[in-house]
Amino acid sequence: MIKSSELIINADGSIFHLHLKPEQIADNIILVGDPGRVELIGKLLTEIEFQVQNREFVSTTGKYNNQRVTIVSTGIGTDNIDIVVNELDALANINLVTREINPVHRKLNFIRIGTSGGLQDYLGVNSFVISQKAIGFDGLLNFYANRNSVSDLAFEEAFRKHTEWGKQLTSPYVVNCSELLLKKMHRDDTIAGVTISAPGFYGPQGRVLRLPLADPDLNEKIESFVFEGHKITNFEMECSAIYGLSKLLGHEALTICLIIANRLKKEANSDYHQSMETLIKLVLDRLTS
Ligand SMILES: O=P(O)(O)O[C@H]1O[C@H](CO)[C@@H](O)[C@H]1O
Numbered sequence: 355m356i357k358s359s360e361l362i363i364n365a366d367g368s369i370f371h372l373h374l375k376p377e378q379i380a381d382n383i384i385l386v387g388d389p390g391r392v393e394l395i396g397k398l399l400t401e402i403e404f405q406v407q408n409r410e411f412v413s414t415t416g417k418y419n420n421q422r423v424t425i426v427s428t429g430i431g432t433d434n435i436d437i438v439v440n441e442l443d444a445l446a447n448i449n450l451v452t453r454e455i456n457p458v459h460r461k462l463n464f465i466r467i468g469t470s471g472g473l474q475d476y477l478g479v480n481s482f483v484i485s486q487k488a489i490g491f492d493g494l495l496n497f498y499a500n501r502n503s504v505s506d507l508a509f510e511e512a513f514r515k516h517t518e519w520g521k522q523l524t525s526p527y528v529v530n531c532s533e534l535l536l537k538k539m540h541r542d543d544t545i546a547g548v549t550i551s552a553p554g555f556y557g558p559q560g561r562v563l564r565l566p567l568a569d570p571d572l573n574e575k576i577e578s579f580v581f582e583g584h585k586i587t588n589f590e591m592e593c594s595a596i597y598g599l600s601k602l603l604g605h606e607a608l609t610i611c612l613i614i615a616n617r618l619k620k621e622a623n624s625d626y627h628q629s630m631e632t633l634i635k636l637v638l639d640r641l642t643s
């Protein structure tokens with residue numbers, strides 16, 4: 355039995371941060387960083403069952419193409435992903451009344467729809483990039499047992515060597531997306547790449563405003579890195595933890611991002627609403643087809 359300090363349940367029977375109950379989540383769950391994006395996706399759903407919000411976590415469940423889909427906003431960062439993925443898994447796989455783990459495991463599909471910065475010149479703004487692999491600069495997975503069983507250790511090692519990875523930085527981990535979801539989502543209009551999830555938008559992604567960087571050459575080393583034909587394509591802030599926790603917990607996960615800035619070409623598009631709508635429809639259509 356899991357103690358009440360470890361798995362906190364609210365008085366109404368919902369889980370601590372997400373304020374969701376087990377019957378409220380679908381097998382297909384779309385994760386977005388921006389809470390405003392939940393409403394944007396919600397407009398495309400029918401038979402909306404509820405909308406609930408606590409802090410940056412906004413959730414709704416409805417139907418698309420007659421199939422049940424849940425949308426949850428995660429806010430920014432892998433620390434939030436630790437909360438969201440663990441709580442969604444608990445809703446699916448732990449009996450919140452008896453506090454026992456269910457004997458039969460329910461598998462969830464997590465699809466993150468995000469925004470991202472491109473690191474190769476062929477990734478212009480408005481391209482759609484699927485993270486075939488995620489590199490975690492965040493360190494979250496290192497706190498869990500068996501992280502080596504889900505990380506691509508050869509890739510990790512080559513990356514550390516190439517970048518002369520700093521001793522004071524957290525150990526990077528590398529996790530693949532779900533092959534099943536990749537088959538469903540990847541077509542001619544998407545680019546499969548390798549995504550770095552950074553624990554910050556500025557310094558950890560090599561942006562300099564007033565503070566200088568510990569390693570000013572890190573982004574160049576990232577851009578020139580190649581391993582078994584894979585080049586690093588983009589930066590965002592959640593994918594690595596979604597992939598790592600999903601693999602350890604037995605769920606399927608895939609991230610697809612709209613490129614809103616290209617770091618090499620020094621261009622950005624802050625008005626990306628229309629392209630985001632196109633990406634959302636593409637994901638919903640492919641997920642439910
Ligand atoms: O647009 P979202 O999904 O929030 O994704 C990206 O945008 C945020 C930073 O601006 C980070 O969360 C990053 O991962």
Ligand SMILES: O=c1cc[nH]c(=O)[nH]1
Nearest residue numbers: 469470471589590591
């Ligand atoms: O450059 C970018 C753009 C969006 N999100 C990020 O994390 N980085």
